[in-house]
Amino acid sequence: MIFFYSGCGNSRHVAECLAEAENEKLVFIPQALREGNLHFELSEGECVGFVFPIYSWRPPQLVLDFIGKLQLEGVTPYVYMVATYGDDSGLADRVLAQALEASGLRLDAAYGVTMPNTYVNMAFMNVDSPEVEKRKLEQAKVRLERIAEAVKERRKTVDVNRGAMPGLKTNGIGKGFVKWVSDKKYLATDACVGCGICAKVCPLQNIVIEGGKPRWNGNCNHCEACYHYCPQNAVQYGKVTRGKGQYHFAR
Numbered sequence: 001m002i003f004f005y006s007g008c009g010n011s012r013h014v015a016e017c018l019a020e021a022e023n024e025k026l027v028f029i030p031q032a033l034r035e036g037n038l039h040f041e042l043s044e045g046e047c048v049g050f051v052f053p054i055y056s057w058r059p060p061q062l063v064l065d066f067i068g069k070l071q072l073e074g075v076t077p078y079v080y081m082v083a084t085y086g087d088d089s090g091l092a093d094r095v096l097a098q099a100l101e102a103s104g105l106r107l108d109a110a111y112g113v114t115m116p117n118t119y120v121n122m123a124f125m126n127v128d129s130p131e132v133e134k135r136k137l138e139q140a141k142v143r144l145e146r147i148a149e150a151v152k153e154r155r156k157t158v159d160v161n162r163g164a165m166p167g168l169k170t171n172g173i174g175k176g177f178v179k180w181v182s183d184k185k186y187l188a189t190d191a192c193v194g195c196g197i198c199a200k201v202c203p204l205q206n207i208v209i210e211g212g213k214p215r216w217n218g219n220c221n222h223c224e225a226c227y228h229y230c231p232q233n234a235v236q237y238g239k240v241t242r243g244k245g246q247y248h249f250a251r
Contacts, residue, residue: 001040003070004051005029005063007203007223009249010084010115014144015051018082021148024049029066030203038066042074047151048105050081050096053118053223056177057090057169059083059099060221062204067099078154080109082147086117086128088163090170111147112160113140118224120244121237127245183220185238188213192234198226 002024004015019026024047032038042048052063059081081096083089093110100107116133119125128136150157163169183206188198194212199205206219207226214226214235227235228248236242 001025001027001042001046002049002051003027003029003032003066004049005060005066005203006051006053007225008053008118008228008247009251010113010118011051011053013249013251014082014084014113014115014140015049017144018049018051018148018151022047022151028203029063030205033062033066033069034205038069039071040073042072042077044075046074047078047080047154048072049079049151052081052083054083054085054089054092055119055221056174057088057163057166058092058174058178059096060223061178062221064095064099067096067103067105070103072105077105078108078151079105080111080151081107082111082113083160084113084115085161086115086119088112088161088166088169090162090166090174092170093158093160095170108154108156109150110158110160111150113143113147114161115140115249116247118228118247119222120224120227120241121222123240127247133247181220181222183216183218185240186214186216186220186226187236187238189234189236191232192230193232195231197229197231198235201225201229 002015002019006012089112097107116128116136196209198214199207204219206217207214228246
């Protein structure tokens, strides 16, 4: 069974590839939380995977909240995580391991997959160039094949790129990010045609269309789906995202 969260599609792609390779069931975490679907029975030999993007060198808070409510019945499973990131993960695997331990589970393996950048809500951040995007996707394909094999063999390992100063990033900047995140600066420019795509792709169902324009409702974790999927590039985060590129995983 694979529990996953994704905004712009990178982690969804990873989860789908692993599910196909292992013939595992997929559970979308935001939907499970909305529906109160938090109790799962495991079959003999079944493993449990958590797939998610790195948000400021930490697992998304939504994933941690889900783990705190998750109820698993059956044999003690092999538990692994696969994180997607543009550059590095910090100590996200340790944060997830602590959350799992509090819920009576143990993290047996942690893997990382480098994917195209999606976070653009800071002045110095932008999407990758087409060349870098293509290279990352090509390398990710090979990487996923290796991870699928490792999971099949139930390897116990930590295989992520933590990067430089991971403790400072995760425990300093990352914790600050969780408190700082807000949708107050999101807006739709005059280029908006009211198509409603931003509302449809928001994994938290945080956007409604009123008077032909999107309205954000305060339940946002900066996944950036509304920005990247907008066909008119009309969704902006204040002035910070003006002129920046867009990316979402194309199935």
